[in-house]
Amino acid sequence: MTTTTDTVQAPSLDYAAIKQRQQAVWSSGDYAIIGTTLQIMGESLCEAVNLRAGSKVLDVAAGNGNATLAAARRFARVTSTDYVPALLERGRVRAAAERLQVEFRQADAEALPFDDDSFDVALSTVGVMFAPHQERAAAEMTRVVRPGGCIGLANWTPDGFVGQVLKTVGQYVPPPAGLRPSVRWGTEQGLHELFPGQQITATPRDFMFRYESPRHWLELFRACYGPVHRAFAALDPDRQQALERDLLALLERHNRGGSATLLVPGAYLEVVIRRPS
Numbered sequence: 490m491t492t493t494t495d496t497v498q499a500p501s502l503d504y505a506a507i508k509q510r511q512q513a514v515w516s517s518g519d520y521a522i523i524g525t526t527l528q529i530m531g532e533s534l535c536e537a538v539n540l541r542a543g544s545k546v547l548d549v550a551a552g553n554g555n556a557t558l559a560a561a562r563r564f565a566r567v568t569s570t571d572y573v574p575a576l577l578e579r580g581r582v583r584a585a586a587e588r589l590q591v592e593f594r595q596a597d598a599e600a601l602p603f604d605d606d607s608f609d610v611a612l613s614t615v616g617v618m619f620a621p622h623q624e625r626a627a628a629e630m631t632r633v634v635r636p637g638g639c640i641g642l643a644n645w646t647p648d649g650f651v652g653q654v655l656k657t658v659g660q661y662v663p664p665p666a667g668l669r670p671s672v673r674w675g676t677e678q679g680l681h682e683l684f685p686g687q688q689i690t691a692t693p694r695d696f697m698f699r700y701e702s703p704r705h706w707l708e709l710f711r712a713c714y715g716p717v718h719r720a721f722a723a724l725d726p727d728r729q730q731a732l733e734r735d736l737l738a739l740l741e742r743h744n745r746g747g748s749a750t751l752l753v754p755g756a757y758l759e760v761v762i763r764r765p766s
Contacts, residue, residue, distance in 0.1 A: 502667055507621040508597075512572055515619075518718035521553035521579040523710065530614045530643045530696055530757070531555035535563055537692070537759050538641040544609040549630055550598045550616025554580025554591075556641075560612065561589040568608075570596035571616070599625040606635040614643040615651075615757070618674035627683035637766040640684070642758070643694075646675035649756025650698070650743050655716065657739060661732050662720045675758050688763040695754040702751050703740035707733065 534556055540546070542564035548557040553576050557569040561584060569584075569591055571577050577593045584591045596602055598613075598620045611630045620626035630640050645651040652672045664670075673679035677691050700706040710717045717736075721729050746752030 502621070502665065504599075504622045507665055507668065508572075508599075511619065511621060514715040514719045516573050516575060517715050517722075519713040520573075520715055521576060522713040524553040524555060524576075524579075525583075526698075527614065527696060528555050528558070530694075531557075531559035531612075533694065534612060534614060534641045534643050534759060535559045537761050538610055538612070538639050540565055540610060545607070547601075547603070547608045547611045547633060549601070549611055549613040549626075550620065551580060551613075552576050552616055554583055556612040556614045556643075557591055558583055558587065558589065560610075561591050562587070565610075566590075568592045568594060568603075570594050570598075570601070572597050599629060601629045601633050603633045605632050607633050609635060609638045610641065611638075612641045615645055617642070618644045618671045621668060623669055623673065623683060631684065631687070631764065634764050636764050638764050640760075640762040640764070642674065642760040642762070644674040644758050644760065645672055646693075646756045646758060647672040649675070650739075650753050651755050651757075653739055653743075654710075654736065657735050658716055658720045658732070660735075661728060662723050675756075677758075680758075680760060680762075684762050687765070690761045690763075692759045694757050694759045696757060698751065698753040698755055699746075700751040700753075703737050703744065706740055706751055706753075707736055710736075 540560055540563050544565045546560045546565040546567045548567060548569045551557050551569040551571045554569055557567050557580055560567045569580050574595055577595060581593050598617045599622050611634050617626050634640055680689050680691060711721050724732060743753045744751055
């Protein structure tokens with residue numbers, strides 16, 4: 490007797506089209522304004538990987554350079570990459586202001602233009618997690634790190650504040666069907682799926698969002714943070730008001746600052762992945 494098992498076929502994804510759309514999202518607004526506030530995440534990540542002076546470091550999906558600058562301040566030899574040229578330019582300006590030596594290079598996280606085993610450390614702070622083809626991005630980060638080297642990541646979690654912001658926005662502007670959620674990178678299960686057979690240490694952290702008020706946060710993210718900026722731009726006025734209400738309610742639920750200010754913990758995983766020697 491032959492038993493057959495039905496399988497569900499995942500929808501075919503046009504990753505090139507999705508990536509083009511995402512690049513437009515992250516090119517909109519002014520992410521560098523938000524990114525600069527996250528600098529402490531890059532500093533903490535460099536300590537987590539025990540970064541050594543003189544190490545060859547690659548920052549993947551670097552944005553405006555938080556992990557880049559943190560590594561360069563520790564006298565690493567840093568190459569900073571992103572697929573949004575304007576963000577790389579913001580990182581270049583920041584590095585020049587501190588007279589830090591950094592190489593900046595436009596590059597796709599899913600097709601890194603570097604040889605195998607080129608770096609001692611690869612880093613990404615809330616960057617590579619947004620690559621649409623997650624397995625390919627993870628494989629590329631692994632490929633360019635030498636045996637015995639490590640990968641350091643800071644990734645928003647699904648249940649944390651930013652994960653809930655992305656979920657709320659997705660209810661108004663749904664992602665392509667079949668696309669894995671970016672916050673998969675903020676789960677231990679997702680990390681083990683993406684980096685099979687590697688030693689993974691994941692430590693829960695909180696980044697504290699400190700703003701004048703929920704309205705202040707909303708105005709800044711609506712103007713500057715690509716996913717929120719583009720969502721509002723895609724909606725009619727009534728839906729914009731509904732999204733605004735939902736985001737303000739989310740902020741109020743997470744706010745620990747009372748009525749005088751906004752203090753919201755943003756949960757993320759600080760991840761260190763050791764490549765076998």
